Amino acid sequence: MGKSKGSRSYLNPKLPIGRRIDDLLRRMTLDEKVGQMCQYSGLSEESETWVREGKVGSFLNVVGAEATNKIQRIAVEETRLGIPLIFGLDVIHGYSTIFPIPLAMASSWDPGIVKRAASIAALESSSQGIHWTFAPMVDIARDPRWGRIAEGAGEDPFLGSAIARAMVEGFQGSDLADPNTIAACPKHYVAYGAAEGGRDYNTVDISERTLREVYLPPFKAAIVDAGACTVMSAFNDLNGIPASANRQTLTEVLRGEWGFDGFVVSDWNSVGELVNHGIAGTAAEAAKEAVTAGVDMDMCADAYRRSLARLVKERKLSIKVVDEAVRRILRIKFKLGIFERPYADPGRSKVVKSKENVEAALDAARRSIVLLKNEGNLLPLDKKISSIAVIGPLADDRYAPLGSWSCQGDPKDVVTVLEGIRSKVSAKTKVLHEKGCEVEGSSTEGFAEAVRIAKDSDVAIVVVGERGDMSGEAASRASLDLPGLQEELVKAVHGAGVKVVEVLMNGRPLSISWSAANVPAILEAWFLGVQAGNAIADVIFGDCNPGGRLPVTFPRTVGQVPIHYDHKATGRPPSEERWTSKYIDLPWTPLFPFGHGLSYTSFEYSGLKVERKGKGRAMEVKIALKVKNVGGREGDEVVQLYLRDAVASVTRPVKELKGFKRVTLKPGEVKEIDFALTPEQLSFLDRRLERVVEPGTFTVMVGASSEDIRLTGSFEVKERIAFSEGRRKASRRRGINQAR
Ligand code: NOJ
Numbered sequence: 001m002g003k004s005k006g007s008r009s010y011l012n013p014k015l016p017i018g019r020r021i022d023d024l025l026r027r028m029t030l031d032e033k034v035g036q037m038c039q040y041s042g043l044s045e046e047s048e049t050w051v052r053e054g055k056v057g058s059f060l061n062v063v064g065a066e067a068t069n070k071i072q073r074i075a076v077e078e079t080r081l082g083i084p085l086i087f088g089l090d091v092i093h094g095y096s097t098i099f100p101i102p103l104a105m106a107s108s109w110d111p112g113i114v115k116r117a118a119s120i121a122a123l124e125s126s127s128q129g130i131h132w133t134f135a136p137m138v139d140i141a142r143d144p145r146w147g148r149i150a151e152g153a154g155e156d157p158f159l160g161s162a163i164a165r166a167m168v169e170g171f172q173g174s175d176l177a178d179p180n181t182i183a184a185c186p187k188h189y190v191a192y193g194a195a196e197g198g199r200d201y202n203t204v205d206i207s208e209r210t211l212r213e214v215y216l217p218p219f220k221a222a223i224v225d226a227g228a229c230t231v232m233s234a235f236n237d238l239n240g241i242p243a244s245a246n247r248q249t250l251t252e253v254l255r256g257e258w259g260f261d262g263f264v265v266s267d268w269n270s271v272g273e274l275v276n277h278g279i280a281g282t283a284a285e286a287a288k289e290a291v292t293a294g295v296d297m298d299m300c301a302d303a304y305r306r307s308l309a310r311l312v313k314e315r316k317l318s319i320k321v322v323d324e325a326v327r328r329i330l331r332i333k334f335k336l337g338i339f340e341r342p343y344a345d346p347g348r349s350k351v352v353k354s355k356e357n358v359e360a361a362l363d364a365a366r367r368s369i370v371l372l373k374n375e376g377n378l379l380p381l382d383k384k385i386s387s388i389a390v391i392g393p394l395a396d397d398r399y400a401p402l403g404s405w406s407c408q409g410d411p412k413d414v415v416t417v418l419e420g421i422r423s424k425v426s427a428k429t430k431v432l433h434e435k436g437c438e439v440e441g442s443s444t445e446g447f448a449e450a451v452r453i454a455k456d457s458d459v460a461i462v463v464v465g466e467r468g469d470m471s472g473e474a475a476s477r478a479s480l481d482l483p484g485l486q487e488e489l490v491k492a493v494h495g496a497g498v499k500v501v502e503v504l505m506n507g508r509p510l511s512i513s514w515s516a517a518n519v520p521a522i523l524e525a526w527f528l529g530v531q532a533g534n535a536i537a538d539v540i541f542g543d544c545n546p547g548g549r550l551p552v553t554f555p556r557t558v559g560q561v562p563i564h565y566d567h568k569a570t571g572r573p574p575s576e577e578r579w580t581s582k583y584i585d586l587p588w589t590p591l592f593p594f595g596h597g598l599s600y601t602s603f604e605y606s607g608l609k610v611e612r613k614g615k616g617r618a619m620e621v622k623i624a625l626k627v628k629n630v631g632g633r634e635g636d637e638v639v640q641l642y643l644r645d646a647v648a649s650v651t652r653p654v655k656e657l658k659g660f661k662r663v664t665l666k667p668g669e670v671k672e673i674d675f676a677l678t679p680e681q682l683s684f685l686d687r688r689l690e691r692v693v694e695p696g697t698f699t700v701m702v703g704a705s706s707e708d709i710r711l712t713g714s715f716e717v718k719e720r721i722a723f724s725e726g727r728r729k730a731s732r733r734r735g736i737n738q739a740r
Contacts, residue, residue: 008023008024008027009023010023010024010027010339011082011339013337013339013340017331017334017335020330020334021327021330021331021334024081024083024330025323025326025327025330027081028081028326029054030309030312030313030319030322031053031054031055031309032054032055032080032081032083033322033323033326034055034304034305034308034309034322035050035053035054035055035056035057035305036057036083036297036325036326036329036330037057037291037296037297037298037304037308037322037325037326037329038050038055038056038057038058038297038298038302038304038305039056039057039058039059039060039088039265039297039298039299039300040056040058040059040060040300040302041059041060041061041268041299041300042059042061042062043059043062043067043071047059048071048074050305051071051074051075051079051085052074052078052079053079054079054080054081054083055305056075056085057083057085057086057297057329058085058086058087058088058132058265058297059071059085059087059088060087060088060089060090060134060299060300061089062087062129063089063128063408064128064129065127065128065129065344065345065346065349066346067129068087068128068129068130068343068344069129069343069344071085072084072085072087072129072342072343073343075342076342083330083333083339084333084338084339084342085338085342086131086132086183086329086332086333086336086338087129087130087131087132088130088131088132088133088134088185088265089125089130089132089133089134089407090133090134090135090405090407091121091122091125091130091133091134091135091171091182091407092133092134092135092137092151092404092405092407093105093117093121093403093405093406093407093529094117094120094121094124094361094406094407094409094529094530095121095124095125095128095130095352095407095408096124096352096353096407096408096409096410096413097120097121097124097352097353097354097357097358097360097361097413097529097530098361098401098402098403098406098407098409098413098414098529098530099117099120099121099360099361099364099365099529100117100361100364100365100368100403100526100527100528100529101150101151101403101404101405101507101526101527101528101529102135102136102137102150102151102152102153102163102167103149103150103151103152103153103154103507103508103526103551103552104365104368104525104526104527104528104548105117105153105163105364105368106152106153106154106159106160106163106551107368107369107370107524107526107548107549107550107551107597108364108367108368108547108548108662109159109548109549109551109638109660109662110367110662111162111163111165111166112166113363113364113367114163114166114167114170114364115166115167115169115170116170116360116364117170117360117361117364118135118136118166118167118168118169118170118171119170119171119173119180119181120357120360120361121133121170121171122170122171122172122173122180122181122182123180123351123357124351124352124353124357125182125407126179126180126181126182126344126348127180127344127345127348127349127351127352128344128349128352129343129344130182131182131183131336131338132182132183132185132230132336133171133182133183133184133185134185134187134232134265135167135171135184135185135187136152136153136163136164136167136168136171136184136186136187136222137151137152137186137187137188138152138153138160138161138163138164138186138187138218138219138221138222139151139152139187139188139191139192139193139215139218140152140154140155140156140157140160140193140194140214140215140218141154141155141193141552142155142193142194142552142561142562142563142564143193143194143195143197143198143561143562144198144480144508144509144510144552144555144561145197145198145199145476145477145478145480145508145558145561146193146195146198146199146200146476146508147200147404147470147471147472147473147474147475147476147477147507147508148192148193148200148471148472148473148475149193149471149507149508149509149552150403150404150471150472150507150508150526150527151404151405151472151473152193153218153551154550154551154552154594155551155552155553155564155565155566155594156551156564156565156566156594156657157213157214157215157217157218158217158656158657158658158659159551159657159660160217160218160221161217161218161220161221161222161225162221162660163218164186164218164219164221164222164226165221165222165225165226167184167222168184168186168222168226168227168228169226171183171184172184172226172227172228172229176229176335176336176337177335177336177337177340179337179341179345179348182336183228183229183230183262183332183336184222184226184228184229184230185228185230185231185232185265186218186219186222186223186228186231186232187231187232187234187267188232188233188234188235188236188243188267189219189231189232189233189234189243189249189250189254189264190211190215190216190219190234190238190243190249191204191206191211191215191234191236191238191243192204192234192235192236192243193215194206194210194215194236195236198476198561199476200473200474200475200476201235201236201474202236203236203237204236204237204238204239205237205239205240206238206239208689209650209685209689211238212685212689213684213685216253219231220258223254223258223260224258224259224260228262229262229263229332229335230262230263230264230265230332231254231260231262231263231264231265232264232265232266232267232299233246233250233264233265233266233267233270233290233294233295234267234270235267235270235273237277241279242270242273242274242277242279243270244266244267244270244271244273244274244290244293244295245274245277245279245280245286245289245290245293245295246293247292247293247294250264250293250294250295251293251294254294255294261328261331262328262331262332263296263297263325263328263329263331263332264294264295264296264297264328265295265296265297265298265299266290266295266297266298266299266301267299268299268300269299269300269301270290270299270301271286271287271290271295271298271299271301271303271304272286272301272302272303273286273301274286274289274290283301283302283303283306283307284303284306284307284310284311286301286303287301287303287304287306287307287308287311288307288311288316288317290303291304291308291317291321291322291325292317292321296325296326296328296329297325297329308322353413358530358531361529361530361531362531362534362535364529365528365529365531365532365534365535365536366535366538366539366544367547367548367636368526368528368535368548369523369524369525369528369535369536369539369544369546369548370523370524370546370548370549370550370596370597371521371522371523371524371539371546371548371597371598371599371600372504372516372522372523372524372554372592372596372597372598373516373519373520373521373522373598374520374521374598374600375520375521376520377600378459378499378501378520378521379501379521379523379539379540379542379600380539380540380541380542380600381459381501381540381541381542382541383424383425383426383429383541384425384426384428384429385425385426385429385458385459386428386429386430386458387429387430387431387432387456387457387458388421388425388429388430388431388432388457388458388459388460388461389432389433389434389450389453389454389456389457389459389460389461389493389498390417390418390421390431390432390433390460390461390463391433391434391435391436391450391453391454391460391461391462391463391489391493392435392436392461392462392463392464392486392489392503393435393436393437393438393439393463393464393484393486394417394439394463394464394465394503394505395416395417395418395433395435395461395462395463396416396417396418396419396433396435397416397505398411398412398414398416399411399414399467399468400439400465400466400467400468400505400527401414401416401468401505401527401528401529401530401532401533402414402468402527402529402530403468403471403472403507403526403527403529404468404469404471404472404473404475404507405472406468409529409530413530414529414530414532414533415530415531415532415533415534416532416533417461417463417503417532417533417536417537418431418433418533419533420532420533420534420535420536420537420538421461421533421536421537421540423534423537424537424538424540424541424543425541430457432453432456432457433453434446434449434450434453435450436449436450436462436489436492436493437484437485437486437488437489438484439464439465439466439467439470439483439484439486440467440483440484441484441485442484442485443485444485444488447488447489447492450489450492450493451492451493451495451496454493454496454498454500455496455497455498457498458498458499459498459499459500459501460493460496460498460499460500460501461500461501461503461540462489462490462493462500462501462502462503463503463505464482464486464487464489464490464502464503464504464505465482465486465504465505465506465510466483466505466506466507466508466510468507468527470483470506470507471506471507471508472507475507477508478558479558480508480509480510480511480555480557480558480561481510481511481512481558482510482512487512487514487515490502490514490515490519491514491518494518494519499520499521500519500520500521501519501520501521501522501523501540502515502519502521502522502523503522503523503525503536503540504522504523504524504525504526505525505526505527505528505532506524506526506527507526507527509550509552509553509554509555509592510554511554511555511556511557511558511591512554512591513556513557513591516591516592523536523539523540523546524548524550542600542633545599545600545601545633545634545635545636546597546598546599546600547597547599547635547636547637547638547662547664548597549595549596549597549638549640549705550592550593550594550595550596550597550705551594552564552594553565553590553592553593553594554590554591554592554593555590555591556586556587556590556591557586559583559586560583560586560590563590564594565590565593565594565595565654565655565706565707566594566653566654566655566656566657566706567653567654568651568652568653568654569651569654573654574588589707593705593706593707593708594705594706595638595640595657595703595704595705595706595707595708596705596706596707596708597638597705599631599635599636599637600631600633600635601629601630601631601632601633601634601635601665601667602629602630602631603627603628603629603630603631603635603637603665603704604627604628604630605625605626605627605639605702605703605704605710605711606625606626606628606711607624607625607626608623608624608625608700608702608711608712608713609622609623609624609625609713610622610623610700610713610714610715611623611715612715612716612717615718615719616679616719616721617679617721617723619678619679619693619717619721620676620677620678621676621677621682621698621715622674622675622676623641623659623674623675623676623677623700623702623713624672624673624674624675625639625672625673625674625702625711626670626671626672626673627639627663627665627670627671627673628665628668628669628670628671629665629666629667629668629669629670630668631667632667633667634664634665634666634667635664635665636662636663636664636665637662637663637665637704638660638661638662638704639660639661639662639663639673639702639704640657640659640660640702640703640704640705640706641657641658641659641660641675641700641701641702642655642656642657642658642700642701642702642703642706642709643655643656643658643677643681643682643698643699643700643701644656644698644699644701645682645684645694645696645698646696646697646698646699647696647697648684648686648694648696649686649687649694650684650685650686650687652684655701655706657706658675658677658681659675659677661673661675679693679721679723680723682698682717683721683723690722690723691722691723692720692721692722692723693717693720693721694717694720695716695717695718695719695720696716696717697714697715697716698714698715698716698717699712699713699714700712700713700714700715
């Protein structure tokens with residue numbers, strides 16, 4: 001520190017954090033306080049000057065130990081109070097060791113592997129001076145046109161909540177002050193995934209019931225259950241009040257109902273964009289709206305720096321609002337131990353891309369692959385097969401597997417499908433390769449060669465899909481078909497009379513109806529990260545028996561969107577009868593349902609027992625069954641438990657996921673699977689939006705997907721169970737959708 005430390009008690013790590021904050025806050029000028037609330041991207045001469053003046057609290061996109069240390073040194077050693085910066089970065093699915101994209105990781109239905117991936121991302125990024133990731137994205141997404149569906153865990157609040165918890169636990173570990181952990185930031189709060197028409201940044205208009213039952217639960221899981229210490233406010237308009245100016249969600253729900261004591265950062269310029277939304281006339285008005293709603297840190301709008309101090313001086317904004325925001329930011333800086341350990345330790349760099357991390361990325365990739373179809377058990381292939389044609393624009397592509405938000409991922413580290421196959425097959429196997437066409441574009445020049453090598457081979461593996469940048473932010477698509485001429489390529493290769501295995505790389509469900517009807521084997525590989533090619537080859541040749549399951553429904557065509565398994569029954573559930581809820585030109589079922597995924601072995605379900613014990617809030621429903629591997633090889637089954645509340649005072653979904661377990665079984669092995677349901681898991685919001693369990697029958701469905709239900713049972717609830725959610729009452733009375 002430049003000046004003598006004197007008796008600055010905020011620097012004493014032995015004091016309780018509350019006292020350190022009080023002491024520091026007392027010493028800060030208004031400008032320094034506002035400074036803590038400002039975040040900038042990358043370094044510039046101007047921002048370096050602001051750091052020197054104590055007017056910056058955080059940076060994002062400053063990368064590498066050297067760069068973070070350099071600017072941190074200015075903050076710590078050259079400013080009046082020496083308050084360290086907090087460095088944030090989009091560490092979404094790995095830092096340098098890139099793991100599968102989040103949608104793929106969710107396909108593993110394995111929170112353990114998700115947690116491990118997040119902890120490795122934390123280990124690598126923290127070694128480079130990063131304290132904070134803008135992850136996990138916990139937005140429920142039911143519209144595959146929305147490119148950001150790739151960044152989340154899919155369509156279901158229960159699975160989404162489990163993955164959200166696992167990611168936060170992985171990033172934050174059990175001790176935020178541990179140098180190997182980083183702060184998590186669930187985003188985008190809230191309902192960003194419900195954008196009209198799937199167009200990114202678009203308006204969201206949903207009921208409070210849908211908000212509370214579908215979009216809020218994964219945030220609650222990340223924040224209340226797993227203790228995420230920051231939250232990002234979203235870009236979207238939510239029922240007329242933009243999410244970054246929404247006091248009901250940011251203050252009443254987040255802090256009032258959930259007791260969140262971390263800080264909220266805006267999304268990139270989402271404070272400035274309040275002007276575009278038309279709820280603020282100027283950047284100053286936008287800043288005031290956002291800060292009073294509960295946005296503590298302004299990411300890159302520069303609206304807080306330019307206006308907050310003036311607003312306070314003109315008595316248009318209470319200093320208490322600023323003080324509270326600064327308190328929250330400082331609290332997290334203290335909790336993370338940044339005051340004690342402001343710098344990255346260059347000695348820790350060896351953790352980046354370690355052998356162990358790369359092995360974990362391979363494991364995660366293997367567990368994320370979903371076998372969509374396997375007619376006649378075409379897969380797995382024999383490694384001694386005499387010839388293989390590896391075709392398609394993504395077969396030897398080392399960019400796509402990194403997906404969007406690939407952080408410090410390096411395409412050079414990516415193992416392509418072609419490379420994975422080459423290193424797997426016998427020395428005698430002839431492996432031929434031809435791209436055939438590009439992902440987009442209209443040239444068929446490569447078709448003839450693709451067909452020729454297919455004819456010359458025992459099997460053709462066609463790797464098609466999307467480029468990595470065709471999903472993620474600002475990457476919504478109006479079509480869900482394979483882009484460009486790829487479907488034509490698949491048809492041409494199929495027409496050559498060879499057996500075809502289609503490998504999909506994509507960041508969203510694709511409407512591959514033709515392939516689903518005609519191609520015998522289809523693997524959903526998403527974007528699997530640096531070890532993509534090895535993982536895919538492991539599955540193709542049977543070194544790994546696929547056990548992933550879809551976390552999102554695949555529509556037959558874009559016209560079916562939105563389509564999700566937990567829909568309502570309607571008054572006229574779809575049937576062959578004409579006057580029912582469906583399209584006249586399409587079956588009402590999806591192409592592949594939520595929870596779907598095949599294996600190289602098969603499983604038998606038996607012995608369902610359902611037992612309800614106890615009363616009221618102490619009630620418990622125990623569900624037990626047996627699963628047996630009745631096939632010839634070891635494999636993983638994801639046992640899925642769905643419930644239906646048969647009759648209630650408000651309409652309930654036809655089924656809702658309430659439990660799942662991924663288990664590994666040897667041939668002939670039987671495992672007992674059990675679930676215990678709490679009253680909370682049976683509850684819903686009644687007509688007054690009170691959380692209740694109503695008496696009546698619940699149907700229990702256990703199966704291998706949301707459509708492949710193997711066992712059914714039921715139980716009765718005898719009495720009404722009410723949940724008094726204390727602090728929630730006030731905001732509920734006012735209604736989330738009402739103006740302040
Ligand atoms: C905008 C994106 O919406 C958000 O997800 C991301 O974390 C920020 N930019 C920072 O890069």
